[in-house]
Amino acid sequence: MTVPTLAHPANPDLLPLLGRTPLARIRTPLPAPHPGFWAKLECLGAGGMKARSAVAMLRGAHARSELRPGATVVESTSGTLGVGLAFAGQALGHPVVLVGDAELEPSMRQLLRSYGAELEIVDRPAETGGWQAARLARLREVLDRLPGAYWPDQYNNPDNAAGYHAMARELIGELPELDVLVCSVGTGGHSAGLVEPLRRRWPRLRVIGVDSVGSAIFGQPARTRLMRGLGSSIHPRNVAYDAFDEVHWVGPAEAVDACRRLARSCFVSGGWSTGAVALVAAWAARAPGGAAVATVFPDGPHRYLGTIYDDAYCRAHGLDPDRAHTAADPAEIPHPGAVEATGWTRCRTVADPLAVRT
Structure with missing residues (x-):
């Protein structure tokens, strides 16, 4: 990548x-x-339902100084949050890397790339936790390769x-x-x-x-x-x-x-x-x-x-x-x-x- x-x-x-x-x-x-x-x-x-949460998560991270200006945002998604984060990334000035899986529809992949997001695709589910666990494992690998990148952690972020x-x-x-x-x-x-x-x-x-x-x-x-x-x-x-x-x-x-x-x-x-x-x-x-x-x-x-x-x-x-x-x-x-x-x-x-x- x-x-x-x-x-x-x-x-x-x-x-x-x-x-x-x-x-x-x-x-x-x-x-x-x-x-x-x-x-x-x-x-x-605009950006669908999850644009609301995506903007809120990035603004919250800005306020806590967890997300630096222009830093990359990395997140796991089955698609909808990805569109929201692409919107938030454009609005707030952040590149976006999305970790999806093999079941992410080709049309959604094209859409996300068209919005400027970069995709990482996991090709098999984890033995425990399925596709979500596999995506999260890849996400951590991406974070290791991108010092200074921010993970909103949609599953646990208030x-x-x-x-x-x-x-x-x-x-x-x-x-x-x-x-x-x-x-x-x-x-x-x-x-x-x-x-x-x-x-x-x-x-x-x-x-x-x-x-x-x-x-x-x-x-x-x-x-x-x-x-x-x-x-x-x-x-x-x-x-x-x-x-x-x-x-x-x-x-x-x-x-x-x-x-x-x-x-x-x-x-x-x-x-x-x-x-x-x-x-x-x-x-x-x-x-x-x-x-x-x-x-x-x-x-x-x-x-x-x-x-x-x-x-x-x-x-x-x-x-x-x-x-x-x-x-x-x-x-x-x-x-x-x-x-x-x-x-x-x-x-x-x-x-x-x-x-x-x-």
Whole structure:
């Protein structure tokens, strides 16, 4: 790897483009009819949802003198944070090196390189911790080769969550009431950043975390996951376990079904995380007596044209797009270790798996 050089000075004119994304009313049956829920469309913000956290992490590092002017930023990503860091790097004047893996789509690789990021690609998962552990091992090698480079450590950096405080303010200004917040969980950043300010405004707010089957975040066993963008094979310290009232695990067939229903009927759709949270938000909106429900659609559909929206891909992975895969309600388990979730599953017991073990 060559040492990256800064092609352009900082471009602070980009920063006013951050955030202030539209809020859409979603009424698509998912799969059953429901009264509707609100979705923050982060795909329509410059740099995507994670540009918020990327800018916050780099600004926080500047303030603590951990990141020198013009120094290289190195981070692990499955794609979305990479776009956000490319935005933050241009805005704040930092070259960006991103450590991805072999499952990073060719279109995403092209996009990240087009934005000026340099890519390091890991070609095989680690025996323990999967792709994330393999990426983190390569990241440490890159840091050794680049003295003075800065690693934001999105999984454990509290500035990741702080980047979403502005989104919380936007929601407070847009919604007259909010009963339920539904959040996909990967690094834990946007859920942790939203909950505290939203609960100050609406103290009785219920928060539902949405994870991927095969993810270890909430105490299920780590497995190979088809879904990317949510879930983890490690336990990020940004996850605010005590903030969640319940957790739902969603499988790829259910996410594909939800994404395609959204695309066909309301023109608003996205990737794995979007399908998963849409399914759970629609379920929450069907609560007896009604509920004001909001969620965040982290990205749009374009990255997933060769996966979620490709019939051949779906059939090859057992996700027949011509057959509905989703029940109207999730299965329910009493605690995360009771049964391994293979499809949409709900659990009202939420605890930090690392704390439970100790």
